Amino acid sequence: MHRGKGMKFVGDSRISANRKPNIPKDYSEYPGKTEAFWPNFLLKEWMVGAVFLVGYLCLTIAHPSPLERIADPTDTAYIPLPDWYFLFLYQLLKYTYASGPYNAIGALVIPGLAFGALLLAPFLDRGPERSPAKRPFAVGFMLLAIAGVFYLTWESAAHHDWEASKKQGAIVEGADIDKDSDGYKLMDKNGCISCHGAELTGGAGAPSLIDTGLSPEEISKIAVKGQGAMPAGMFKGSDKELATLAEFVSGLSAK
Template identity: 80%
Template sequence: MHRGKGMKFVGDSRVPALSERKPNIPKDYSEYPGKTEAFWPNFLLKEWMVGAVFLVGYLCLTIAHPSPLERVADPTDTAYIPLPDWYFLFLYQLLKYTYASGPYNIIGALVIPGLAFGGLLLAPFIDRGPERRPSKRPLATGFMLLAIAATFYLTWESVVTHDWEAAKAQGKIVAEAAIDKESPGYKVYEAQGCIGCHGAELSGGAGGVALLDTNLKPEEVAKIAKEGKGGMPAGIFKGTDEELKQLAEFISTAKSK
């Protein structure tokens, strides 16, 4: 160290000499023979090959098992019972319970799912402990197990309580009927609300049977319209005798193509 003007400090231990600095070079991974490989093209090539195998597998499945198509959507069929995809079945089942449906629909549709997903989003801020073992994190582990159990239970309940036979029948593809929608009989059919159960194409649904090719006489149709039959209660038809005659003749002559 030289004192006076132009003072200089040499070899200060707090500041490493520039000549001693080492460049920030990562480890030489050649010291791990057989355990490393180049990202391009070796690693990516393996990933693409595995992805290609799965893609071909999925394509084979779609060819061997085509998607189960249903009939053309009919907005007039109010008796149609929809079924969401499997990953939404637990929410679908939740909305069937008393305090999550009807006037309480907001609870089942927004409040309960909002609390669940909100808790999941806030989990990193609520549980900030350093422990990683599940046994050392009882709250986080407990809530996660509860959520998984509830999801599995609701999904299972939705599957076992769904009427699969009725769902298959209501979605069955039928030939388009040769229906004259401008005829007086169809106008009565539409005005009396028959569409709600039997559909705009008279193909039926979950709430009513198909009215095509019934082979019933007009008198028999009129009797059923007034007195009911099976799941159809009496007194649904509210029209005049002339309208009943038009409706009965229309249904008795309705044929599929």
């Protein structure tokens, strides 16, 4: 067989004995069209990223995120609201065809089809055209998805009871409680803390005992006869202990 017959030489695997410095190629012949990835292009990306990072940090310092009270899983009356980028899914689960017995459709099937189509987009639209006018199907599905997300987000935000949500999520200021006092020990002994909380700021089934505005006599009456969700006979103690507990609760005030 002659040398080279039936074979193609596609490269040379030999390594040069003289190591050349890693100098970016000269792209001066193509001004404005291409440039070296390192350091030219990457430096620009880092600069833009740094500007946005500093901007976000300034916004975070100037406008801290509004915190609500500690989450209480037993509070079934609380109106939940996810972050803005999940509002469209939250709204979708309100419709009859995507909630209740069809909850799996709204939580898995519909979002799965939408995100699955997004993953398959590079395979479904393989044309070389870049103009939106020449890619009607891809552009049409994109506009349909944007319109659907925008509409569902707007519907969720427009029909949410913001005032009720603000009141339910408000942080209740605590009080300077002397937990070694006789009044606090009596509340602990009679199970008051299990409902009203260790800081007496209330919970899912009991109101706050801070700044109630009630007199010791009114508090004594509630402790014996109950009120609202609190049944009668919760307090088990002497009249002297009842007076001590009532004076303690009546004197609680916010910091």
